[in-house]
Amino acid sequence: MIIEPRIANPAGLLPDAVKAVNLLYKAAHSAGVPQRTLELVHLRASQINGCSACVDSGAREMRKAGETDERLFAVAVWRETPYFTEAERAALALAEAATRLADRADAVPDDVWAEAARHFGEKELAAIVLWIATTNFFNRINAATRQPAPQNWG
Template identity: 75%
Template sequence: MEPRIKNTTPQPDLTKAVNLLYKTAFSAGVPKVVLELVHLRASQINGCAPCADSGARAMRQAGESDDRLFAVPVWRETPYFTEPERAALNLAEYATRMADNPDPVPDAVWDEAAKHFTEEQLSAIVLWIATTNFFNRINVTTRQQAPQNWG
């Protein structure tokens, strides 16, 4: 499959905006691993190859185990994730699959996340899920590929 747009170099204003989103999400006191997990899970759900690839590589570079990385798609069935991580992953799944549910983000999902994160942290998690979904939709629509720099 060939990319529909080959030059994906962002415009300067877009780069500034993305940097601000990143700074905002990552400065709210949410553990970085939580933000990386929600990014990876949303990207997997959306079929975004470059984001899933970069997300897994970033987590591995940060010292994540293969057990955890390989289990993200089946996080409910494994013992590898903490309760706060599980709450964030569940929130990411619901916030990503909004059209699939009559109640897109049920109170129980939100309430569980709120047990583990402050309001500021929840805002950052939601912002990061939305940012991930934004880039996933651009990459999938334009058929961007994961880089071929294995090794």
């Protein structure tokens, strides 16, 4: 089944939004968190939210940057695989909790936060949280407007 967008991408319709998104991107990527970690967080949140455009583009960009197939294929089941570092696991757990806010009374439990804080400093944690929020922002726009994954990939 081919999904047709309800409207064009909102960022294209509201160009001032692109400026804001670019500033969020720059801020999240300037705190020293490894790019691979941020990309894993983005992919996992996008998988949870069912954002085909972000899952597709995120995985493709990660592959172009040298990410292995084993890790890409295992992001959704990261707990059951040996492919991720302890710091990446902490960031993935934080991404899942912060994306699934309504799943529990304490949206981000203390143990999840403490494990992330064991691997990342305050500025890095701020960047990860900002990137999780930005990813969820993208996912919600794409899901609401039915932005499909591109069909013209070669």
